[in-house]
Amino acid sequence: MAPLVGVIMGSDSDWPVMKAAAEALTEFEVPYEVSVVSAHRTPQRMLTYAQTAADRGLKVIIAGAGGAAHLPGMVASATTLPVVGVPVPLKYLDGMDSLLSIVQMPAGIPVATVSVGGARNAGLLAVRMLSVADEKLRDRLARFAADLEQLVLDKDARLRD
Numbered sequence: 698m699a700p701l702v703g704v705i706m707g708s709d710s711d712w713p714v715m716k717a718a719a720e721a722l723t724e725f726e727v728p729y730e731v732s733v734v735s736a737h738r739t740p741q742r743m744l745t746y747a748q749t750a751a752d753r754g755l756k757v758i759i760a761g762a763g764g765a766a767h768l769p770g771m772v773a774s775a776t777t778l779p780v781v782g783v784p785v786p787l788k789y790l791d792g793m794d795s796l797l798s799i800v801q802m803p804a805g806i807p808v809a810t811v812s813v814g815g816a817r818n819a820g821l822l823a824v825r826m827l828s829v830a831d832e833k834l835r836d837r838l839a840r841f842a843a844d845l846e847q848l849v850l851d852k853d854a855r856l857r858d
């Protein structure tokens with residue numbers, strides 16, 4: 698199936714964090730593509746990716762980057778697709794630099810920023826966005842939430858075993 702979600706990152710060094718987004722999409726059988734697209738090192742590639750994404754059939758873009766993390770915001774400026782930003786923590790500053798670079802967007806160009814290192818939630822948020830037009834995905838999300846609740850109840854019960 699043609700990819701519905703584009704998972705992009707500024708460097709292959711972001712993959713250990715970003716793969717959690719891909720895993721969440723796999724769990725829900727959402728087709729996706731993965732690419733390294735750098736705002737600073739491959740600016741033309743970034744613009745082309747963002748400008749062609751909708752025509753290529755993508756519905757959501759998940760963009761992760763660390764440090765001076767301009768990728769999610771710049772991609773959001775060159776597409777009308779929803780962009781989910783993942784602040785990738787690097788060696789210094791505990792990911793605060795990535796978070797602030799991604800979250801503090803000017804009005805008009807939204808990026809849905811998840812927590813530092815929160816790539817799994819980025820994947821799940823993309824699934825929720827797609828579920829607006831997909832009843833089966835909505836059912837799966839409801840089952841997912843019920844399973845999550847049951848997990849907590851089971852752990853709670855085990856405390857008293």
Ligand code: RP5
Binds near residue numbers: 765
């Ligand atoms: C950012 O610079 C990337 O998203 C990555 O988090 C960071 C460091 O990249 P590398 O030097 O590891 O390639 O643009």
